[in-house]
Amino acid sequence: MKTVLTIAGSDPSGGAGIQKDLVVFRDLKVQGLSVITALTAQTPDRFFSLNAVSTVVFTEQLRAMSQSFSIDGIKIGSLASRELAYQTFRFLERGKPSVVVVDPVLKSSSGGVLLESGGVPILTQCIFPLATLVTPNLDEAERLTDKPVRTVGDMERAAKKMAVQYKISNVLIKGGHLSDAPIDVLFDGRHYRHFAPSKKASKSVRGTGCMLSSAIAVYLVKGNSLVESIRKAKIYLEGQLS
Template identity: 40%
Template sequence: MNASPPVALTIAGSDCSAGAGLQADLKTFQHFGIFGLTAVTCVVAETPKVVRSVHAVPPAILQDQLRVMLDAFPVAAIKTGMLFSKAHIVAVTEILQQYPGIPLVIDPVMIASTGDPLLEENAISAYKERLFPLATVITPNLDEAEVLWGSPARDEATMERAARELSARHGCAVLLKGGHLGGPECADLLMEKDLPTWFRSPRIATPASHGTGCTLSAAIAASLALGKDLHEAIAEAKGYLEATLHTSFGWGDLAVLNQGTLPLP
């Protein structure tokens, strides 16, 4: 019998177009040689161009998925994506606080790339008060950071202040994604233990932005499951995301990432 691969769990919504959400996470896990588990929070009818409807899974069913997976498998890393509501965040927190030794990557999904809201407004306080204190790292983009921090970050100096304050406030590392700043580079900032580290990559001209946040956070979780430290995990995740953007494809006017089809590292 072959040796069992490391196991990672994604807690997120289902994207029927398979460019984001659970489907993107599983493709990413597969690329890194990770056995992926899922706990579904919502079923979303969407494409990269439109979010048509969202059907939330009852929080009790979400908790049952988590219990059975965490009881049955040696989960080495967990990531969260779309959690949708305060009730879902509370449900996830009640389970995950029983597993403090498992690295936890939180992508605080709030708005789809189409501009459609993916989080109920009253859920933001639950993120801050309940889930973030359990995190190894949170990965907000600039729009999400503005909601969480309370002010916009429009340059690298402001990004550093925002990341430092969010990290101190919630007791976890923060990877603040600066792709929305524009310019020739995508500059992301890791703030860990009050120490900043910048990760820079060239901006790629592509319409395939649907699912980039999901893919990046899943790649970080996969690398953590392989035993990498956070800096190395982020560097590998950034490299993987850059490669998927270079190899993205589309049908008509739909452009999607090409997750999971690259050679294993």
């Protein structure tokens, strides 16, 4: 059985973060490990607080997981602070994992800050270049490019700009909040690919960005190509929304 590690914050409501990631890992039949960056107090519609764990606690978690398990892939979510972002970079640089999917979570859906501003340069300049795939949503793509991202054309331009500016191999911009059909756009350094849903979602579920990026990481460690991993992850996600 393959093993996937999630590095992210804890959401006590279970709607996002490591709780949601571990559900995906279980559903897709890989061993799920987690390293917690922060304890949050939040509900689906309200964000109360975020408390980053200490550097010592964080690095001890990383050490325990890396010494006790053979990790096939890593999914990264909220990194909370500049120091934890830096320690994550050092962990990736030392371990050189073959699969790293980064969901650049900057704010919660209810508006809470999930990465302090001082951590953003570490994320973009140090961690992004080590990623197999970076998966921003529309709001995150806007912040990371300083451009409005409201159409599929905007998504293509933003994906290319991120890839060039931050030296990212592959960028998938998630279009779940598009006013039209929720199309995702992949830029692989040369070409664009669009991923449209095969059916309309019958219910709204919080944490879909976490779920999609986690599922992509799973399918990548199982040996699928990037395009096939995205397709399979979207099928899985659509199943959860039907």
